[in-house]
Amino acid sequence: AEVKKIAVIAGDGIGPEVVAEAEKVLKRTEEVFGYRFETEHALFGGIAIDEKGTPLPEETLTVCKSADAVLLGAVGGPKWDNNSKELRPETGLLGIRKALGLFSNLRPAVVFDCLKDASTLKPEVLEGTDLMVVRELTGGIYFGEKFRREGSQGEEAVDTCVYNVTEVERIVRQAFEIAQGRRKKLASVDKANVLETSRLWREVVNRVAPDYPDVEVEHVLVDNCAMQLLRRPASFDVIVTENMFGDILSDEAAMLTGSIGMLASASLGEGSFGLYEPVHGSAPDIAGQGLANPIATILSLALMFRTTFGYAEGADAIEAAVSNVLNAGHRTSDIAVDKSTAISTTEMGDLIVAAI
Amino acid sequence: AEVKKIAVIAGDGIGPEVVAEAEKVLKRTEEVFGYRFETEHALFGGIAIDEKGTPLPEETLTVCKSADAVLLGAVGGPKWDNNSKELRPETGLLGIRKALGLFSNLRPAVVFDCLKDASTLKPEVLEGTDLMVVRELTGGIYFGEKFRREGSQGEEAVDTCVYNVTEVERIVRQAFEIAQGRRKKLASVDKANVLETSRLWREVVNRVAPDYPDVEVEHVLVDNCAMQLLRRPASFDVIVTENMFGDILSDEAAMLTGSIGMLASASLGEGSFGLYEPVHGSAPDIAGQGLANPIATILSLALMFRTTFGYAEGADAIEAAVSNVLNAGHRTSDIAVDKSTAISTTEMGDLIVAAI
Ligand SMILES: CC(C)[C@H](C(=O)O)[C@@H](O)C(=O)O
Ligand SMILES: CC(C)[C@H](C(=O)O)[C@@H](O)C(=O)O
Numbered sequence: 153a154e155v156k157k158i159a160v161i162a163g164d165g166i167g168p169e170v171v172a173e174a175e176k177v178l179k180r181t182e183e184v185f186g187y188r189f190e191t192e193h194a195l196f197g198g199i200a201i202d203e204k205g206t207p208l209p210e211e212t213l214t215v216c217k218s219a220d221a222v223l224l225g226a227v228g229g230p231k232w233d234n235n236s237k238e239l240r241p242e243t244g245l246l247g248i249r250k251a252l253g254l255f256s257n258l259r260p261a262v263v264f265d266c267l268k269d270a271s272t273l274k275p276e277v278l279e280g281t282d283l284m285v286v287r288e289l290t291g292g293i294y295f296g297e298k299f300r301r302e303g304s305q306g307e308e309a310v311d312t313c314v315y316n317v318t319e320v321e322r323i324v325r326q327a328f329e330i331a332q333g334r335r336k337k338l339a340s341v342d343k344a345n346v347l348e349t350s351r352l353w354r355e356v357v358n359r360v361a362p363d364y365p366d367v368e369v370e371h372v373l374v375d376n377c378a379m380q381l382l383r384r385p386a387s388f389d390v391i392v393t394e395n396m397f398g399d400i401l402s403d404e405a406a407m408l409t410g411s412i413g414m415l416a417s418a419s420l421g422e423g424s425f426g427l428y429e430p431v432h433g434s435a436p437d438i439a440g441q442g443l444a445n446p447i448a449t450i451l452s453l454a455l456m457f458r459t460t461f462g463y464a465e466g467a468d469a470i471e472a473a474v475s476n477v478l479n480a481g482h483r484t485s486d487i488a489v490d491k492s493t494a495i496s497t498t499e500m501g502d503l504i505v506a507a508i
Numbered sequence: 509a510e511v512k513k514i515a516v517i518a519g520d521g522i523g524p525e526v527v528a529e530a531e532k533v534l535k536r537t538e539e540v541f542g543y544r545f546e547t548e549h550a551l552f553g554g555i556a557i558d559e560k561g562t563p564l565p566e567e568t569l570t571v572c573k574s575a576d577a578v579l580l581g582a583v584g585g586p587k588w589d590n591n592s593k594e595l596r597p598e599t600g601l602l603g604i605r606k607a608l609g610l611f612s613n614l615r616p617a618v619v620f621d622c623l624k625d626a627s628t629l630k631p632e633v634l635e636g637t638d639l640m641v642v643r644e645l646t647g648g649i650y651f652g653e654k655f656r657r658e659g660s661q662g663e664e665a666v667d668t669c670v671y672n673v674t675e676v677e678r679i680v681r682q683a684f685e686i687a688q689g690r691r692k693k694l695a696s697v698d699k700a701n702v703l704e705t706s707r708l709w710r711e712v713v714n715r716v717a718p719d720y721p722d723v724e725v726e727h728v729l730v731d732n733c734a735m736q737l738l739r740r741p742a743s744f745d746v747i748v749t750e751n752m753f754g755d756i757l758s759d760e761a762a763m764l765t766g767s768i769g770m771l772a773s774a775s776l777g778e779g780s781f782g783l784y785e786p787v788h789g790s791a792p793d794i795a796g797q798g799l800a801n802p803i804a805t806i807l808s809l810a811l812m813f814r815t816t817f818g819y820a821e822g823a824d825a826i827e828a829a830v831s832n833v834l835n836a837g838h839r840t841s842d843i844a845v846d847k848s849t850a851i852s853t854t855e856m857g858d859l860i861v862a863a864i
Contacts (some may be wrong), residue, residue, distance in 0.1 A: 309708035
């Protein structure tokens, strides 16, 4: 097989531990399916601040740009929380999204059977929940001009939210296509009763909708969506929304599944290139203790296989291995009902490798 | 007693029905407690668009400005949803907030014992939930400059989010004071890792916090707050946040209590003046059928008594009457488990009046 290049960014906290397990899985798929991968490690986030004086070193960007895909563990931690803006891990995250043109963040929120009791929602409400949040990732208030100025009422801060038709159209069309491959329902979330950017957003959705006649579209106001996710989560299929609303709603959606430690995500640009990472954070409180659950990172690898490489067979095998290991009753401590029987990060990785 | 003037805005949908019941309660408190009220009705929202060609007629503002408080039913409906911006009910809502200087929106989210099964959250998670969202209401991206322009990538829309120190300080201090009268915990919600307005917000919170040494403050990022509301709702006491985040989080918080049809809200300015309204909307689908639940509006009146008039005795009596009627098993159809035993809007109003 052709050699695929993967940039591996372990990051901070539990990042290195979970990424190490995903790399074992990667190796295993080479043996079983004959894939060939070349991995290159790069520094990013807090560790890059410590070692290179910047969260996103030039070399890291170069490594990512020459790769076919990026696997990211997690970044951030209290150590860097009070740094100035340029020296914060989040600034690296925003920078890498922009530099790599990753305009679309896919956040599937599914309920794992073995975890449905972990949700704070009633099981009958959760039943059948399987949704995907498609979040615009390089526009909106995240990247608009921001500044301070002296106003008549004292110091003022300003953030600017900007969207152009082209940006909206590419993410909306992608969401329609994703819906076509799923249950063919698209909820476009905005605040069109207040925001001009939302009115533009809604116009674009309405203009392109006829190109996807098989997809049923509804417009949902963001405040109402925050409620409906709680009331009828299973009724959503694909949700498409702008950057800030997507940040909030994708986290709400992930949390209501009860499976947040198990969810994968993909950030995509033009073409097949993508950055894959677990939804969970760097969990500095449990870092270095072998307690982290590597499943979300391993499932992010499966998403990479399917989405960037077109390796459906390998992706299926990884997902099946995860299911089998869970069905056999193995749990890391975050998802174990009886903590005394919990297995470690590396034990979980080894079991999944063995099941492939 | 001194005559208190109340501007009554029935509005659209179920607004007139629920407001009528609150007015009966008002009369009853005059008889029982010797209060004296003068009510003046005014047109607002959809009905004002139909009859006066604008959602917020000048006369309505005049009536509100000469009153001590405003009671609002609900506004809006599909009939006006596709109108141009100037002819939409929401535009009236934003206009009245700004014109009356209502910079603070208080949204208590409590669980009514008789409704705890109505929540989609597990009862053990909901147990003890009693929180108050304090939302900034006249600033931020709602009121900043908004426009379209031609950009290099086609048409662009722009919204501007602006906050000055004075605006932030007055709402934050109010939230601290509210927390002092409650469980003394304040969660300030922002997105300081991305937004300049959030960084200003956080600076102000940190600067004024020492003036309220008895209040425990935590800063919570908005995406994390959307999750924590689901995971540990009972751990929140007062949440203070900017306009857009408050819109989303207050609706999420209301929905998770399962009691959304019963929640009151207050919008306050300088001094004791306030606008009081139920959290629920105009529910055009059930309007005019006697199905609406008047309790949220009646409880909004109690909130007005307590907050604007300092009529604690009357407020207590209204709240006790509502409790007694509910404890006796009376339910409107929205909260009835067995719909066949549900009583009508006016029956519920009459029972509460009789219980005062
Ligand atoms: C860390 C932060 C800047 C980031 C965001 O808001 O995009 C995070 O919350 C996420 O969702 O990836
Ligand atoms: C109707 C709309 C403009 C309004 C808002 O967003 O403020 C509503 O959602 C609310 O919360 O009162």
